[in-house]
Amino acid sequence: MPCQEASLRAGLLFSPLVSDMWLNLEQVEQRLTTRSLGRVISYLTTTTSTQDVARREAEDGVEEGLTVVAEEQTAGRGRLGRSWVSPSGKNLYVTFVLRPGLTRLRALSMAAPLAVANALQSATGLSAALKWPNDVLVSGRKLCGILIDSELAGADVRYALVGIGINVNFDVEENSEIASIATSIKREMGAPASREHLLAALINEFERLYLDTPVPAVHSAWKERLETLGRPVTVTFRDAVHEGVAEDVGPDGSLVLRRPDGSQMVIEAGEVTLRAPGR
Numbered sequence: 001m002p003c004q005e006a007s008l009r010a011g012l013l014f015s016p017l018v019s020d021m022w023l024n025l026e027q028v029e030q031r032l033t034t035r036s037l038g039r040v041i042s043y044l045t046t047t048t049s050t051q052d053v054a055r056r057e058a059e060d061g062v063e064e065g066l067t068v069v070a071e072e073q074t075a076g077r078g079r080l081g082r083s084w085v086s087p088s089g090k091n092l093y094v095t096f097v098l099r100p101g102l103t104r105l106r107a108l109s110m111a112a113p114l115a116v117a118n119a120l121q122s123a124t125g126l127s128a129a130l131k132w133p134n135d136v137l138v139s140g141r142k143l144c145g146i147l148i149d150s151e152l153a154g155a156d157v158r159y160a161l162v163g164i165g166i167n168v169n170f171d172v173e174e175n176s177e178i179a180s181i182a183t184s185i186k187r188e189m190g191a192p193a194s195r196e197h198l199l200a201a202l203i204n205e206f207e208r209l210y211l212d213t214p215v216p217a218v219h220s221a222w223k224e225r226l227e228t229l230g231r232p233v234t235v236t237f238r239d240a241v242h243e244g245v246a247e248d249v250g251p252d253g254s255l256v257l258r259r260p261d262g263s264q265m266v267i268e269a270g271e272v273t274l275r276a277p278g279r
């Protein structure tokens with residue numbers, strides 16, 4: 001495959017590259033139960049962003065399920081034009097190339113954070129809350145961010161790129177830019193965690209929710225874990241700021257906001273800040 005330093009079918013792995021610092025993909029492969037996701041892993045020690053690599057592969061016609069994993073991103077991207085801090089050998093930076101229909105495309109923003117929360121629980125025992133639209137929080141701080149890029153051709157979905165960044169063994173405290181708002185598994189557990197176990201659990205769980213679970217079941221499991229519901233919130237969407245109570249979520253993942261004047265507003269995407277009650 002083009003554009004990568006090491007592109008490997010999971011399982012045929014590269015003893016020369018194995019080190020304590022780098023992922024052992026053999027261990028990941030041994031734990032996979034999937035038929036599509038993670039069956040081909042494109043592994044890079046460094047790249048600009050796994051989204052860039054995944055996009056090139058998707059444009060070249062790669063099959064659904066390709067999983068791009070990098071040890072480091074030099075230009076990691078977040079939602080709303082932000083950057084994603086991506087130091088080497090510490091965390092997980094993963095992008096899945098998918099080719100869903102429209103209904104499954106809409107469900108990705110629910111399935112992906114739910115998969116992360118379930119994988120986190122099974123691999124580490126940590127219990128996560130979800131914040132609309134798709135942040136994963138532990139102890140009120142962000143542990144994982146999700147970026148979904150999609151390419152449409154009219155009403156058809158050409159592909160979707162689901163990018164997931166999980167802070168695993170990152171010493172977040174040493175990064176003053178994000179220390180107060182972000183956390184890592186290491187920070188929460190007081191000890192480093194196995195990135196291999198977590199990555200395998202994530203791939204297994206994401207495939208289960210994406211391919212094998214009806215969308216209404218994904219929606220209700222996601223809704224149950226959303227800490228945003230019932231809370232007073234400020235939502236920023238396309239440069240406008242809306243205040244109200246996060247009353248519900250629609251079947252497509254949109255947020256239903258009850259405004260102070262009693263009117264309802266449906267917001268498809270944006271950024272939520274939780275406000276203290278009464279504010």
Ligand code: BTN
Nearest residue numbers: 049076077078079145146163165
């Ligand atoms: C956010 O919360 O703002 C989304 C962060 C998404 C980060 C992941 S890391 C893997 C993939 N590659 C990127 O450049 N971004 C996503």
